[in-house]
Amino acid sequence: MSTDTAGPASPVPVRSSLPNDAPVGLYRPVEPNRGGGRWLRSIIGIKEDILDWAPEERPRYSRLGAIVLNTGVLAGLSLLVALSGVVGGAWWALLPVGVLWGYLIMTFDSWLIASTHGALTVSKAKLFVPRIAISVLLGVAIAEPLVLWVFSPSIHNEIAEHRKSEIEGYEGKLKSCNPVTGAAPSGSDCGGFRVNVKDSAQSVEAQFDAAVRLRDQARGAIGELDRRQAELENLARDECAGRAGTGLSGVPGVGGECRRNREKADQFRADNQVDKQHADLVGLEKETVDLTGRLAQARAVGGQQISQAIADKVAGKKADLTDRGILDEIDALGRISADSPVVSIAGWVLRLLLIAVDCLPVLGKLMGGTTTYDILVSRQLETAKRLHDKNIALYERNDTVDLDILLQRAEKKLRAKSGDLDQDERLARARSRTDRAAQIDQLAAELENSKDAFTPLRGPVASA
Known part of the structure; x- marks a missing residue:
């Protein structure tokens, strides 16, 4: 200029x-700036031709662009930290993904800032509250992986200890729910903790229990018979010996009472098959001893199979708990925070700090207030709107000129055609009147001629 x-x-x-x-x-505008600040300002959508009128605000917007760039870098680093725990040591393979995520976050923040340029008539709350809410959501997504990264040593130890305890509890539950007998313990919730084995001691256990029950019943019955048999035999022996007492005659020798008591004892033994029941009890005792050996062997085999099945399940549980994801780390940090208020406070302070850093672009724009650049952009937008309205009106007028001319021609042609139609109608009416007059004259002439033809006939009649 x-x-x-x-x-x-x-x-x-x-x-x-x-x-x-x-x-x-x-002397405005100033000469355009070609330094690195121009690129930083382009991140947040600054128009340099407008900012040239207010060069004092270049540093403000350059730093605001740098803040947006920093949030993008922080977001990329956060994603790399989150995914590195999944892929292990191959974190370098995730660099393209981190760069893409950082670019997306930087694009979002750039839009959040660029959409506020020149907004003078909109209230601050309506303009910035939704943008701050979006920034907070992005900040939470970015902050959590970095918080986990800071506390990673303690988190890894907590995960290892928690999984060790979980595996031990799982193994203990399997053992309590799977005794060597193969039968589920009563009063215990073992759903999902039972194992299936091929050779179970449960059937032998049932046979052993049945044999023991029959043996005990036989022992009880034979004991009662032996007691009654002994009473009868003692009574016969006392009678024959001549001992005095209730039911005894007191006369020694083999008399009638002596023989009768002996017969009664022999008859009781025969009727109740005491000898046979003693033999059966010996068989039951032998069967119980045999089943005891078989049960011990079955329990040993079944115990080995159950122990192997439990070991396989525990190994599978350990394999399932080998991987460590971000949810495991979040859960571990929650347990650490619950046990230590200091860790909980430190975690939340770090979280809020990272969220504030991600919200800083919008907060910086909000705290900066209305700038000269905003006023210039607003004025240019208003000017553009007015120019656009005038251009639209001009385009509309240019496009309607030919149509208006065609419309006028059509109206003129309509009026001409309407006039011709009226003229034709008047001529037709005049022609119709002329034709009627000619017909009337013709009829009058014909009537006159007819009168002249009848005149001679009237003469002789009159003279007579």
């Missing part, structure tokens, strides 16, 4: 040629 001060050919220097400390005057 130049002005004439000394004559028509004497322009004053433009603003860009003046020293930086020169007072602001008429």
Whole structure:
């Protein structure tokens, strides 16, 4: 921009040629800036041709662009940290993914800032509250992996200890729910903890229990018979010996009472098959001893199979708990925080700090207030709107000129055609009147001629 001060050919220097400390005057806009700050400002959608009118705000927007860039870098680092725990040591393979995520976050933050430029008529709450809410959500997604990274040593130890305890509890539950007998213990919730083995001691256990029950019943019955048999035999022996007492005659020798008591004892033995029941009890005792050996062997085999099945299940559980994901780390950090208030406070302080860093672009724009650049953008937008309205009106007028001319021609043609139609109608009416007059004259002439033809007939009649 130049002005004439000394004559028509004497322009004053433009603003860009003046020293930086020169007072602001008429020499705007300044020369465009080509440094790195221009690229930072482009991140948040700054139009340099407008900012050239307010160069004092270049540092403000350059730093705001740098903040947006920093949030993108922080987001990329956060994703790398989150995924590195999944893929292990091959974190370098995730660099493209981290760069892409950082670019996406930077794009979101860039839109959040660029959409506020020139917004003067919208209330601050309506403009910035939704943007701050979006920034907070993005901040939470970015902050959590970094918090886990900071506490990673303690988190890894907690995961290892928790899984060790979980496996031990799982193994203990399997053992309590799978005794060597193969029968589920009563009063215990063993759903999902039972194992299936091929050779179970449960059937032998049932046979052993049945044999023991029959043996005990036989022992009880034979004991009662032996007691009664012994009473009868003692009574016969006392009678034959001549002992005195209830039911005894007191006469020694083999008399009638002696023989009768002996017969009664022999009859009791025969009727109750005491000898046979003793033999059966010996068989039951032998069967119980045999089943005891078989049960011990079955329990040993079944115990080995159950122990192997339990070991296989525990190994499978350990294999399932080998991998460690971000949810495991979040859960571990929750347990550590629950046990230690200091860790909980430190975690939340770090979390809020990272969320605030991600919200900083929007907060910086909000705290910066309305800038000169915003006013210039608003004015340019209003000017663009007015120019657009006028251009639209001009385009509309240009497009309707030919249509208006065609419309006028059509109306003129309509009026001409309407006039011709009226003329034809008048001519038709005049022709119709002329034709009727000619017909009337013709009829009158014919009538006159008919009168002349009857006149001679009237003469003789009159003279007579």
